[in-house]
Amino acid sequence: MQAKQERYMRVKMIVAYDGTNYCGWQIQPNGITIEQVLNEHLSRLLKEDIKVTGASRTDAGVHSLGNVCMFDTNTRMPAEKISYALNQKLPEDIVVVDSCEVSDDFHPRFSKSRKTYEYRILNARFRNPTRRLDTYFYHYPLDTEKMSEAAKYLIGEHDFASFCSANSQAQTTVRTIYDCTVSKAGDIITIRVTGNGFLYNMVRIIAGTLVKIGGSDMPADAMKDIIATTDRAAAGPTAPAHGLTMIGLKYE
Structure with a gap:
């Protein structure tokens, strides 16, 4: 049988x-x-x-x-x-x-999708112990309006080599960002980025660069030049991992 x-x-x-x-x-x-x-x-x-x-x-x-x-x-x-x-x-x-x-042809990494991440910053005089695990504490004042303006330059298809860690194994550094916003509620600044894919440490480097712009005399349109150089050294530091949350994916 x-x-x-x-x-x-x-x-x-x-x-x-x-x-x-x-x-x-x-x-x-x-x-x-x-x-x-x-x-x-x-x-x-x-x-x-x-x-x-x-x-x-x-x-x-x-x-x-x-x-x-x-x-x-x-x-x-x-x-x-x-x-x-x-x-x-x-x-x-x-x-x-x-x-x-x-279906058998579904693959989470290779099926077309939009990925959204949020990076959260606690911008206050002192640490908040209840947010120590999911926000990056930064006590210097940040200009969120300038950060928001700078974030707009990231939208679109660009070579994001300036926002990629050196040990990335990506075949191309070209990616498309559909939306990038900076908002503030109380002491929490949220950087929200949606794209078709992200390079190694890309969102954390974007966050570090926006913090650098928001906390200095650097103009918002400096972001345009940082993208154009395709040089990692031109961008800001890689922000700490614990401030980053993957929000989710939407598949086409």
């Missing part, structure tokens, strides 16, 4: 996490990562070897409200139930906010 063939499906998950205690998304030899934790708990839950593939390889300390990953499985558990079952096992700082079945 012929054995019944197991059902195969591809599952997409949306994952939120506090990155404070992790060495980033991607599996590393020197510490625990989000990818490692998901692989281990999914493998135990579904009783098969599961390897997730993520949309964004966030760095150590970076947070997420909506990173996307996928995996293939033969489980009979409905895809939409996996999130509920998995969340009962995961540590408190990782939550799967949605799981669903997708």
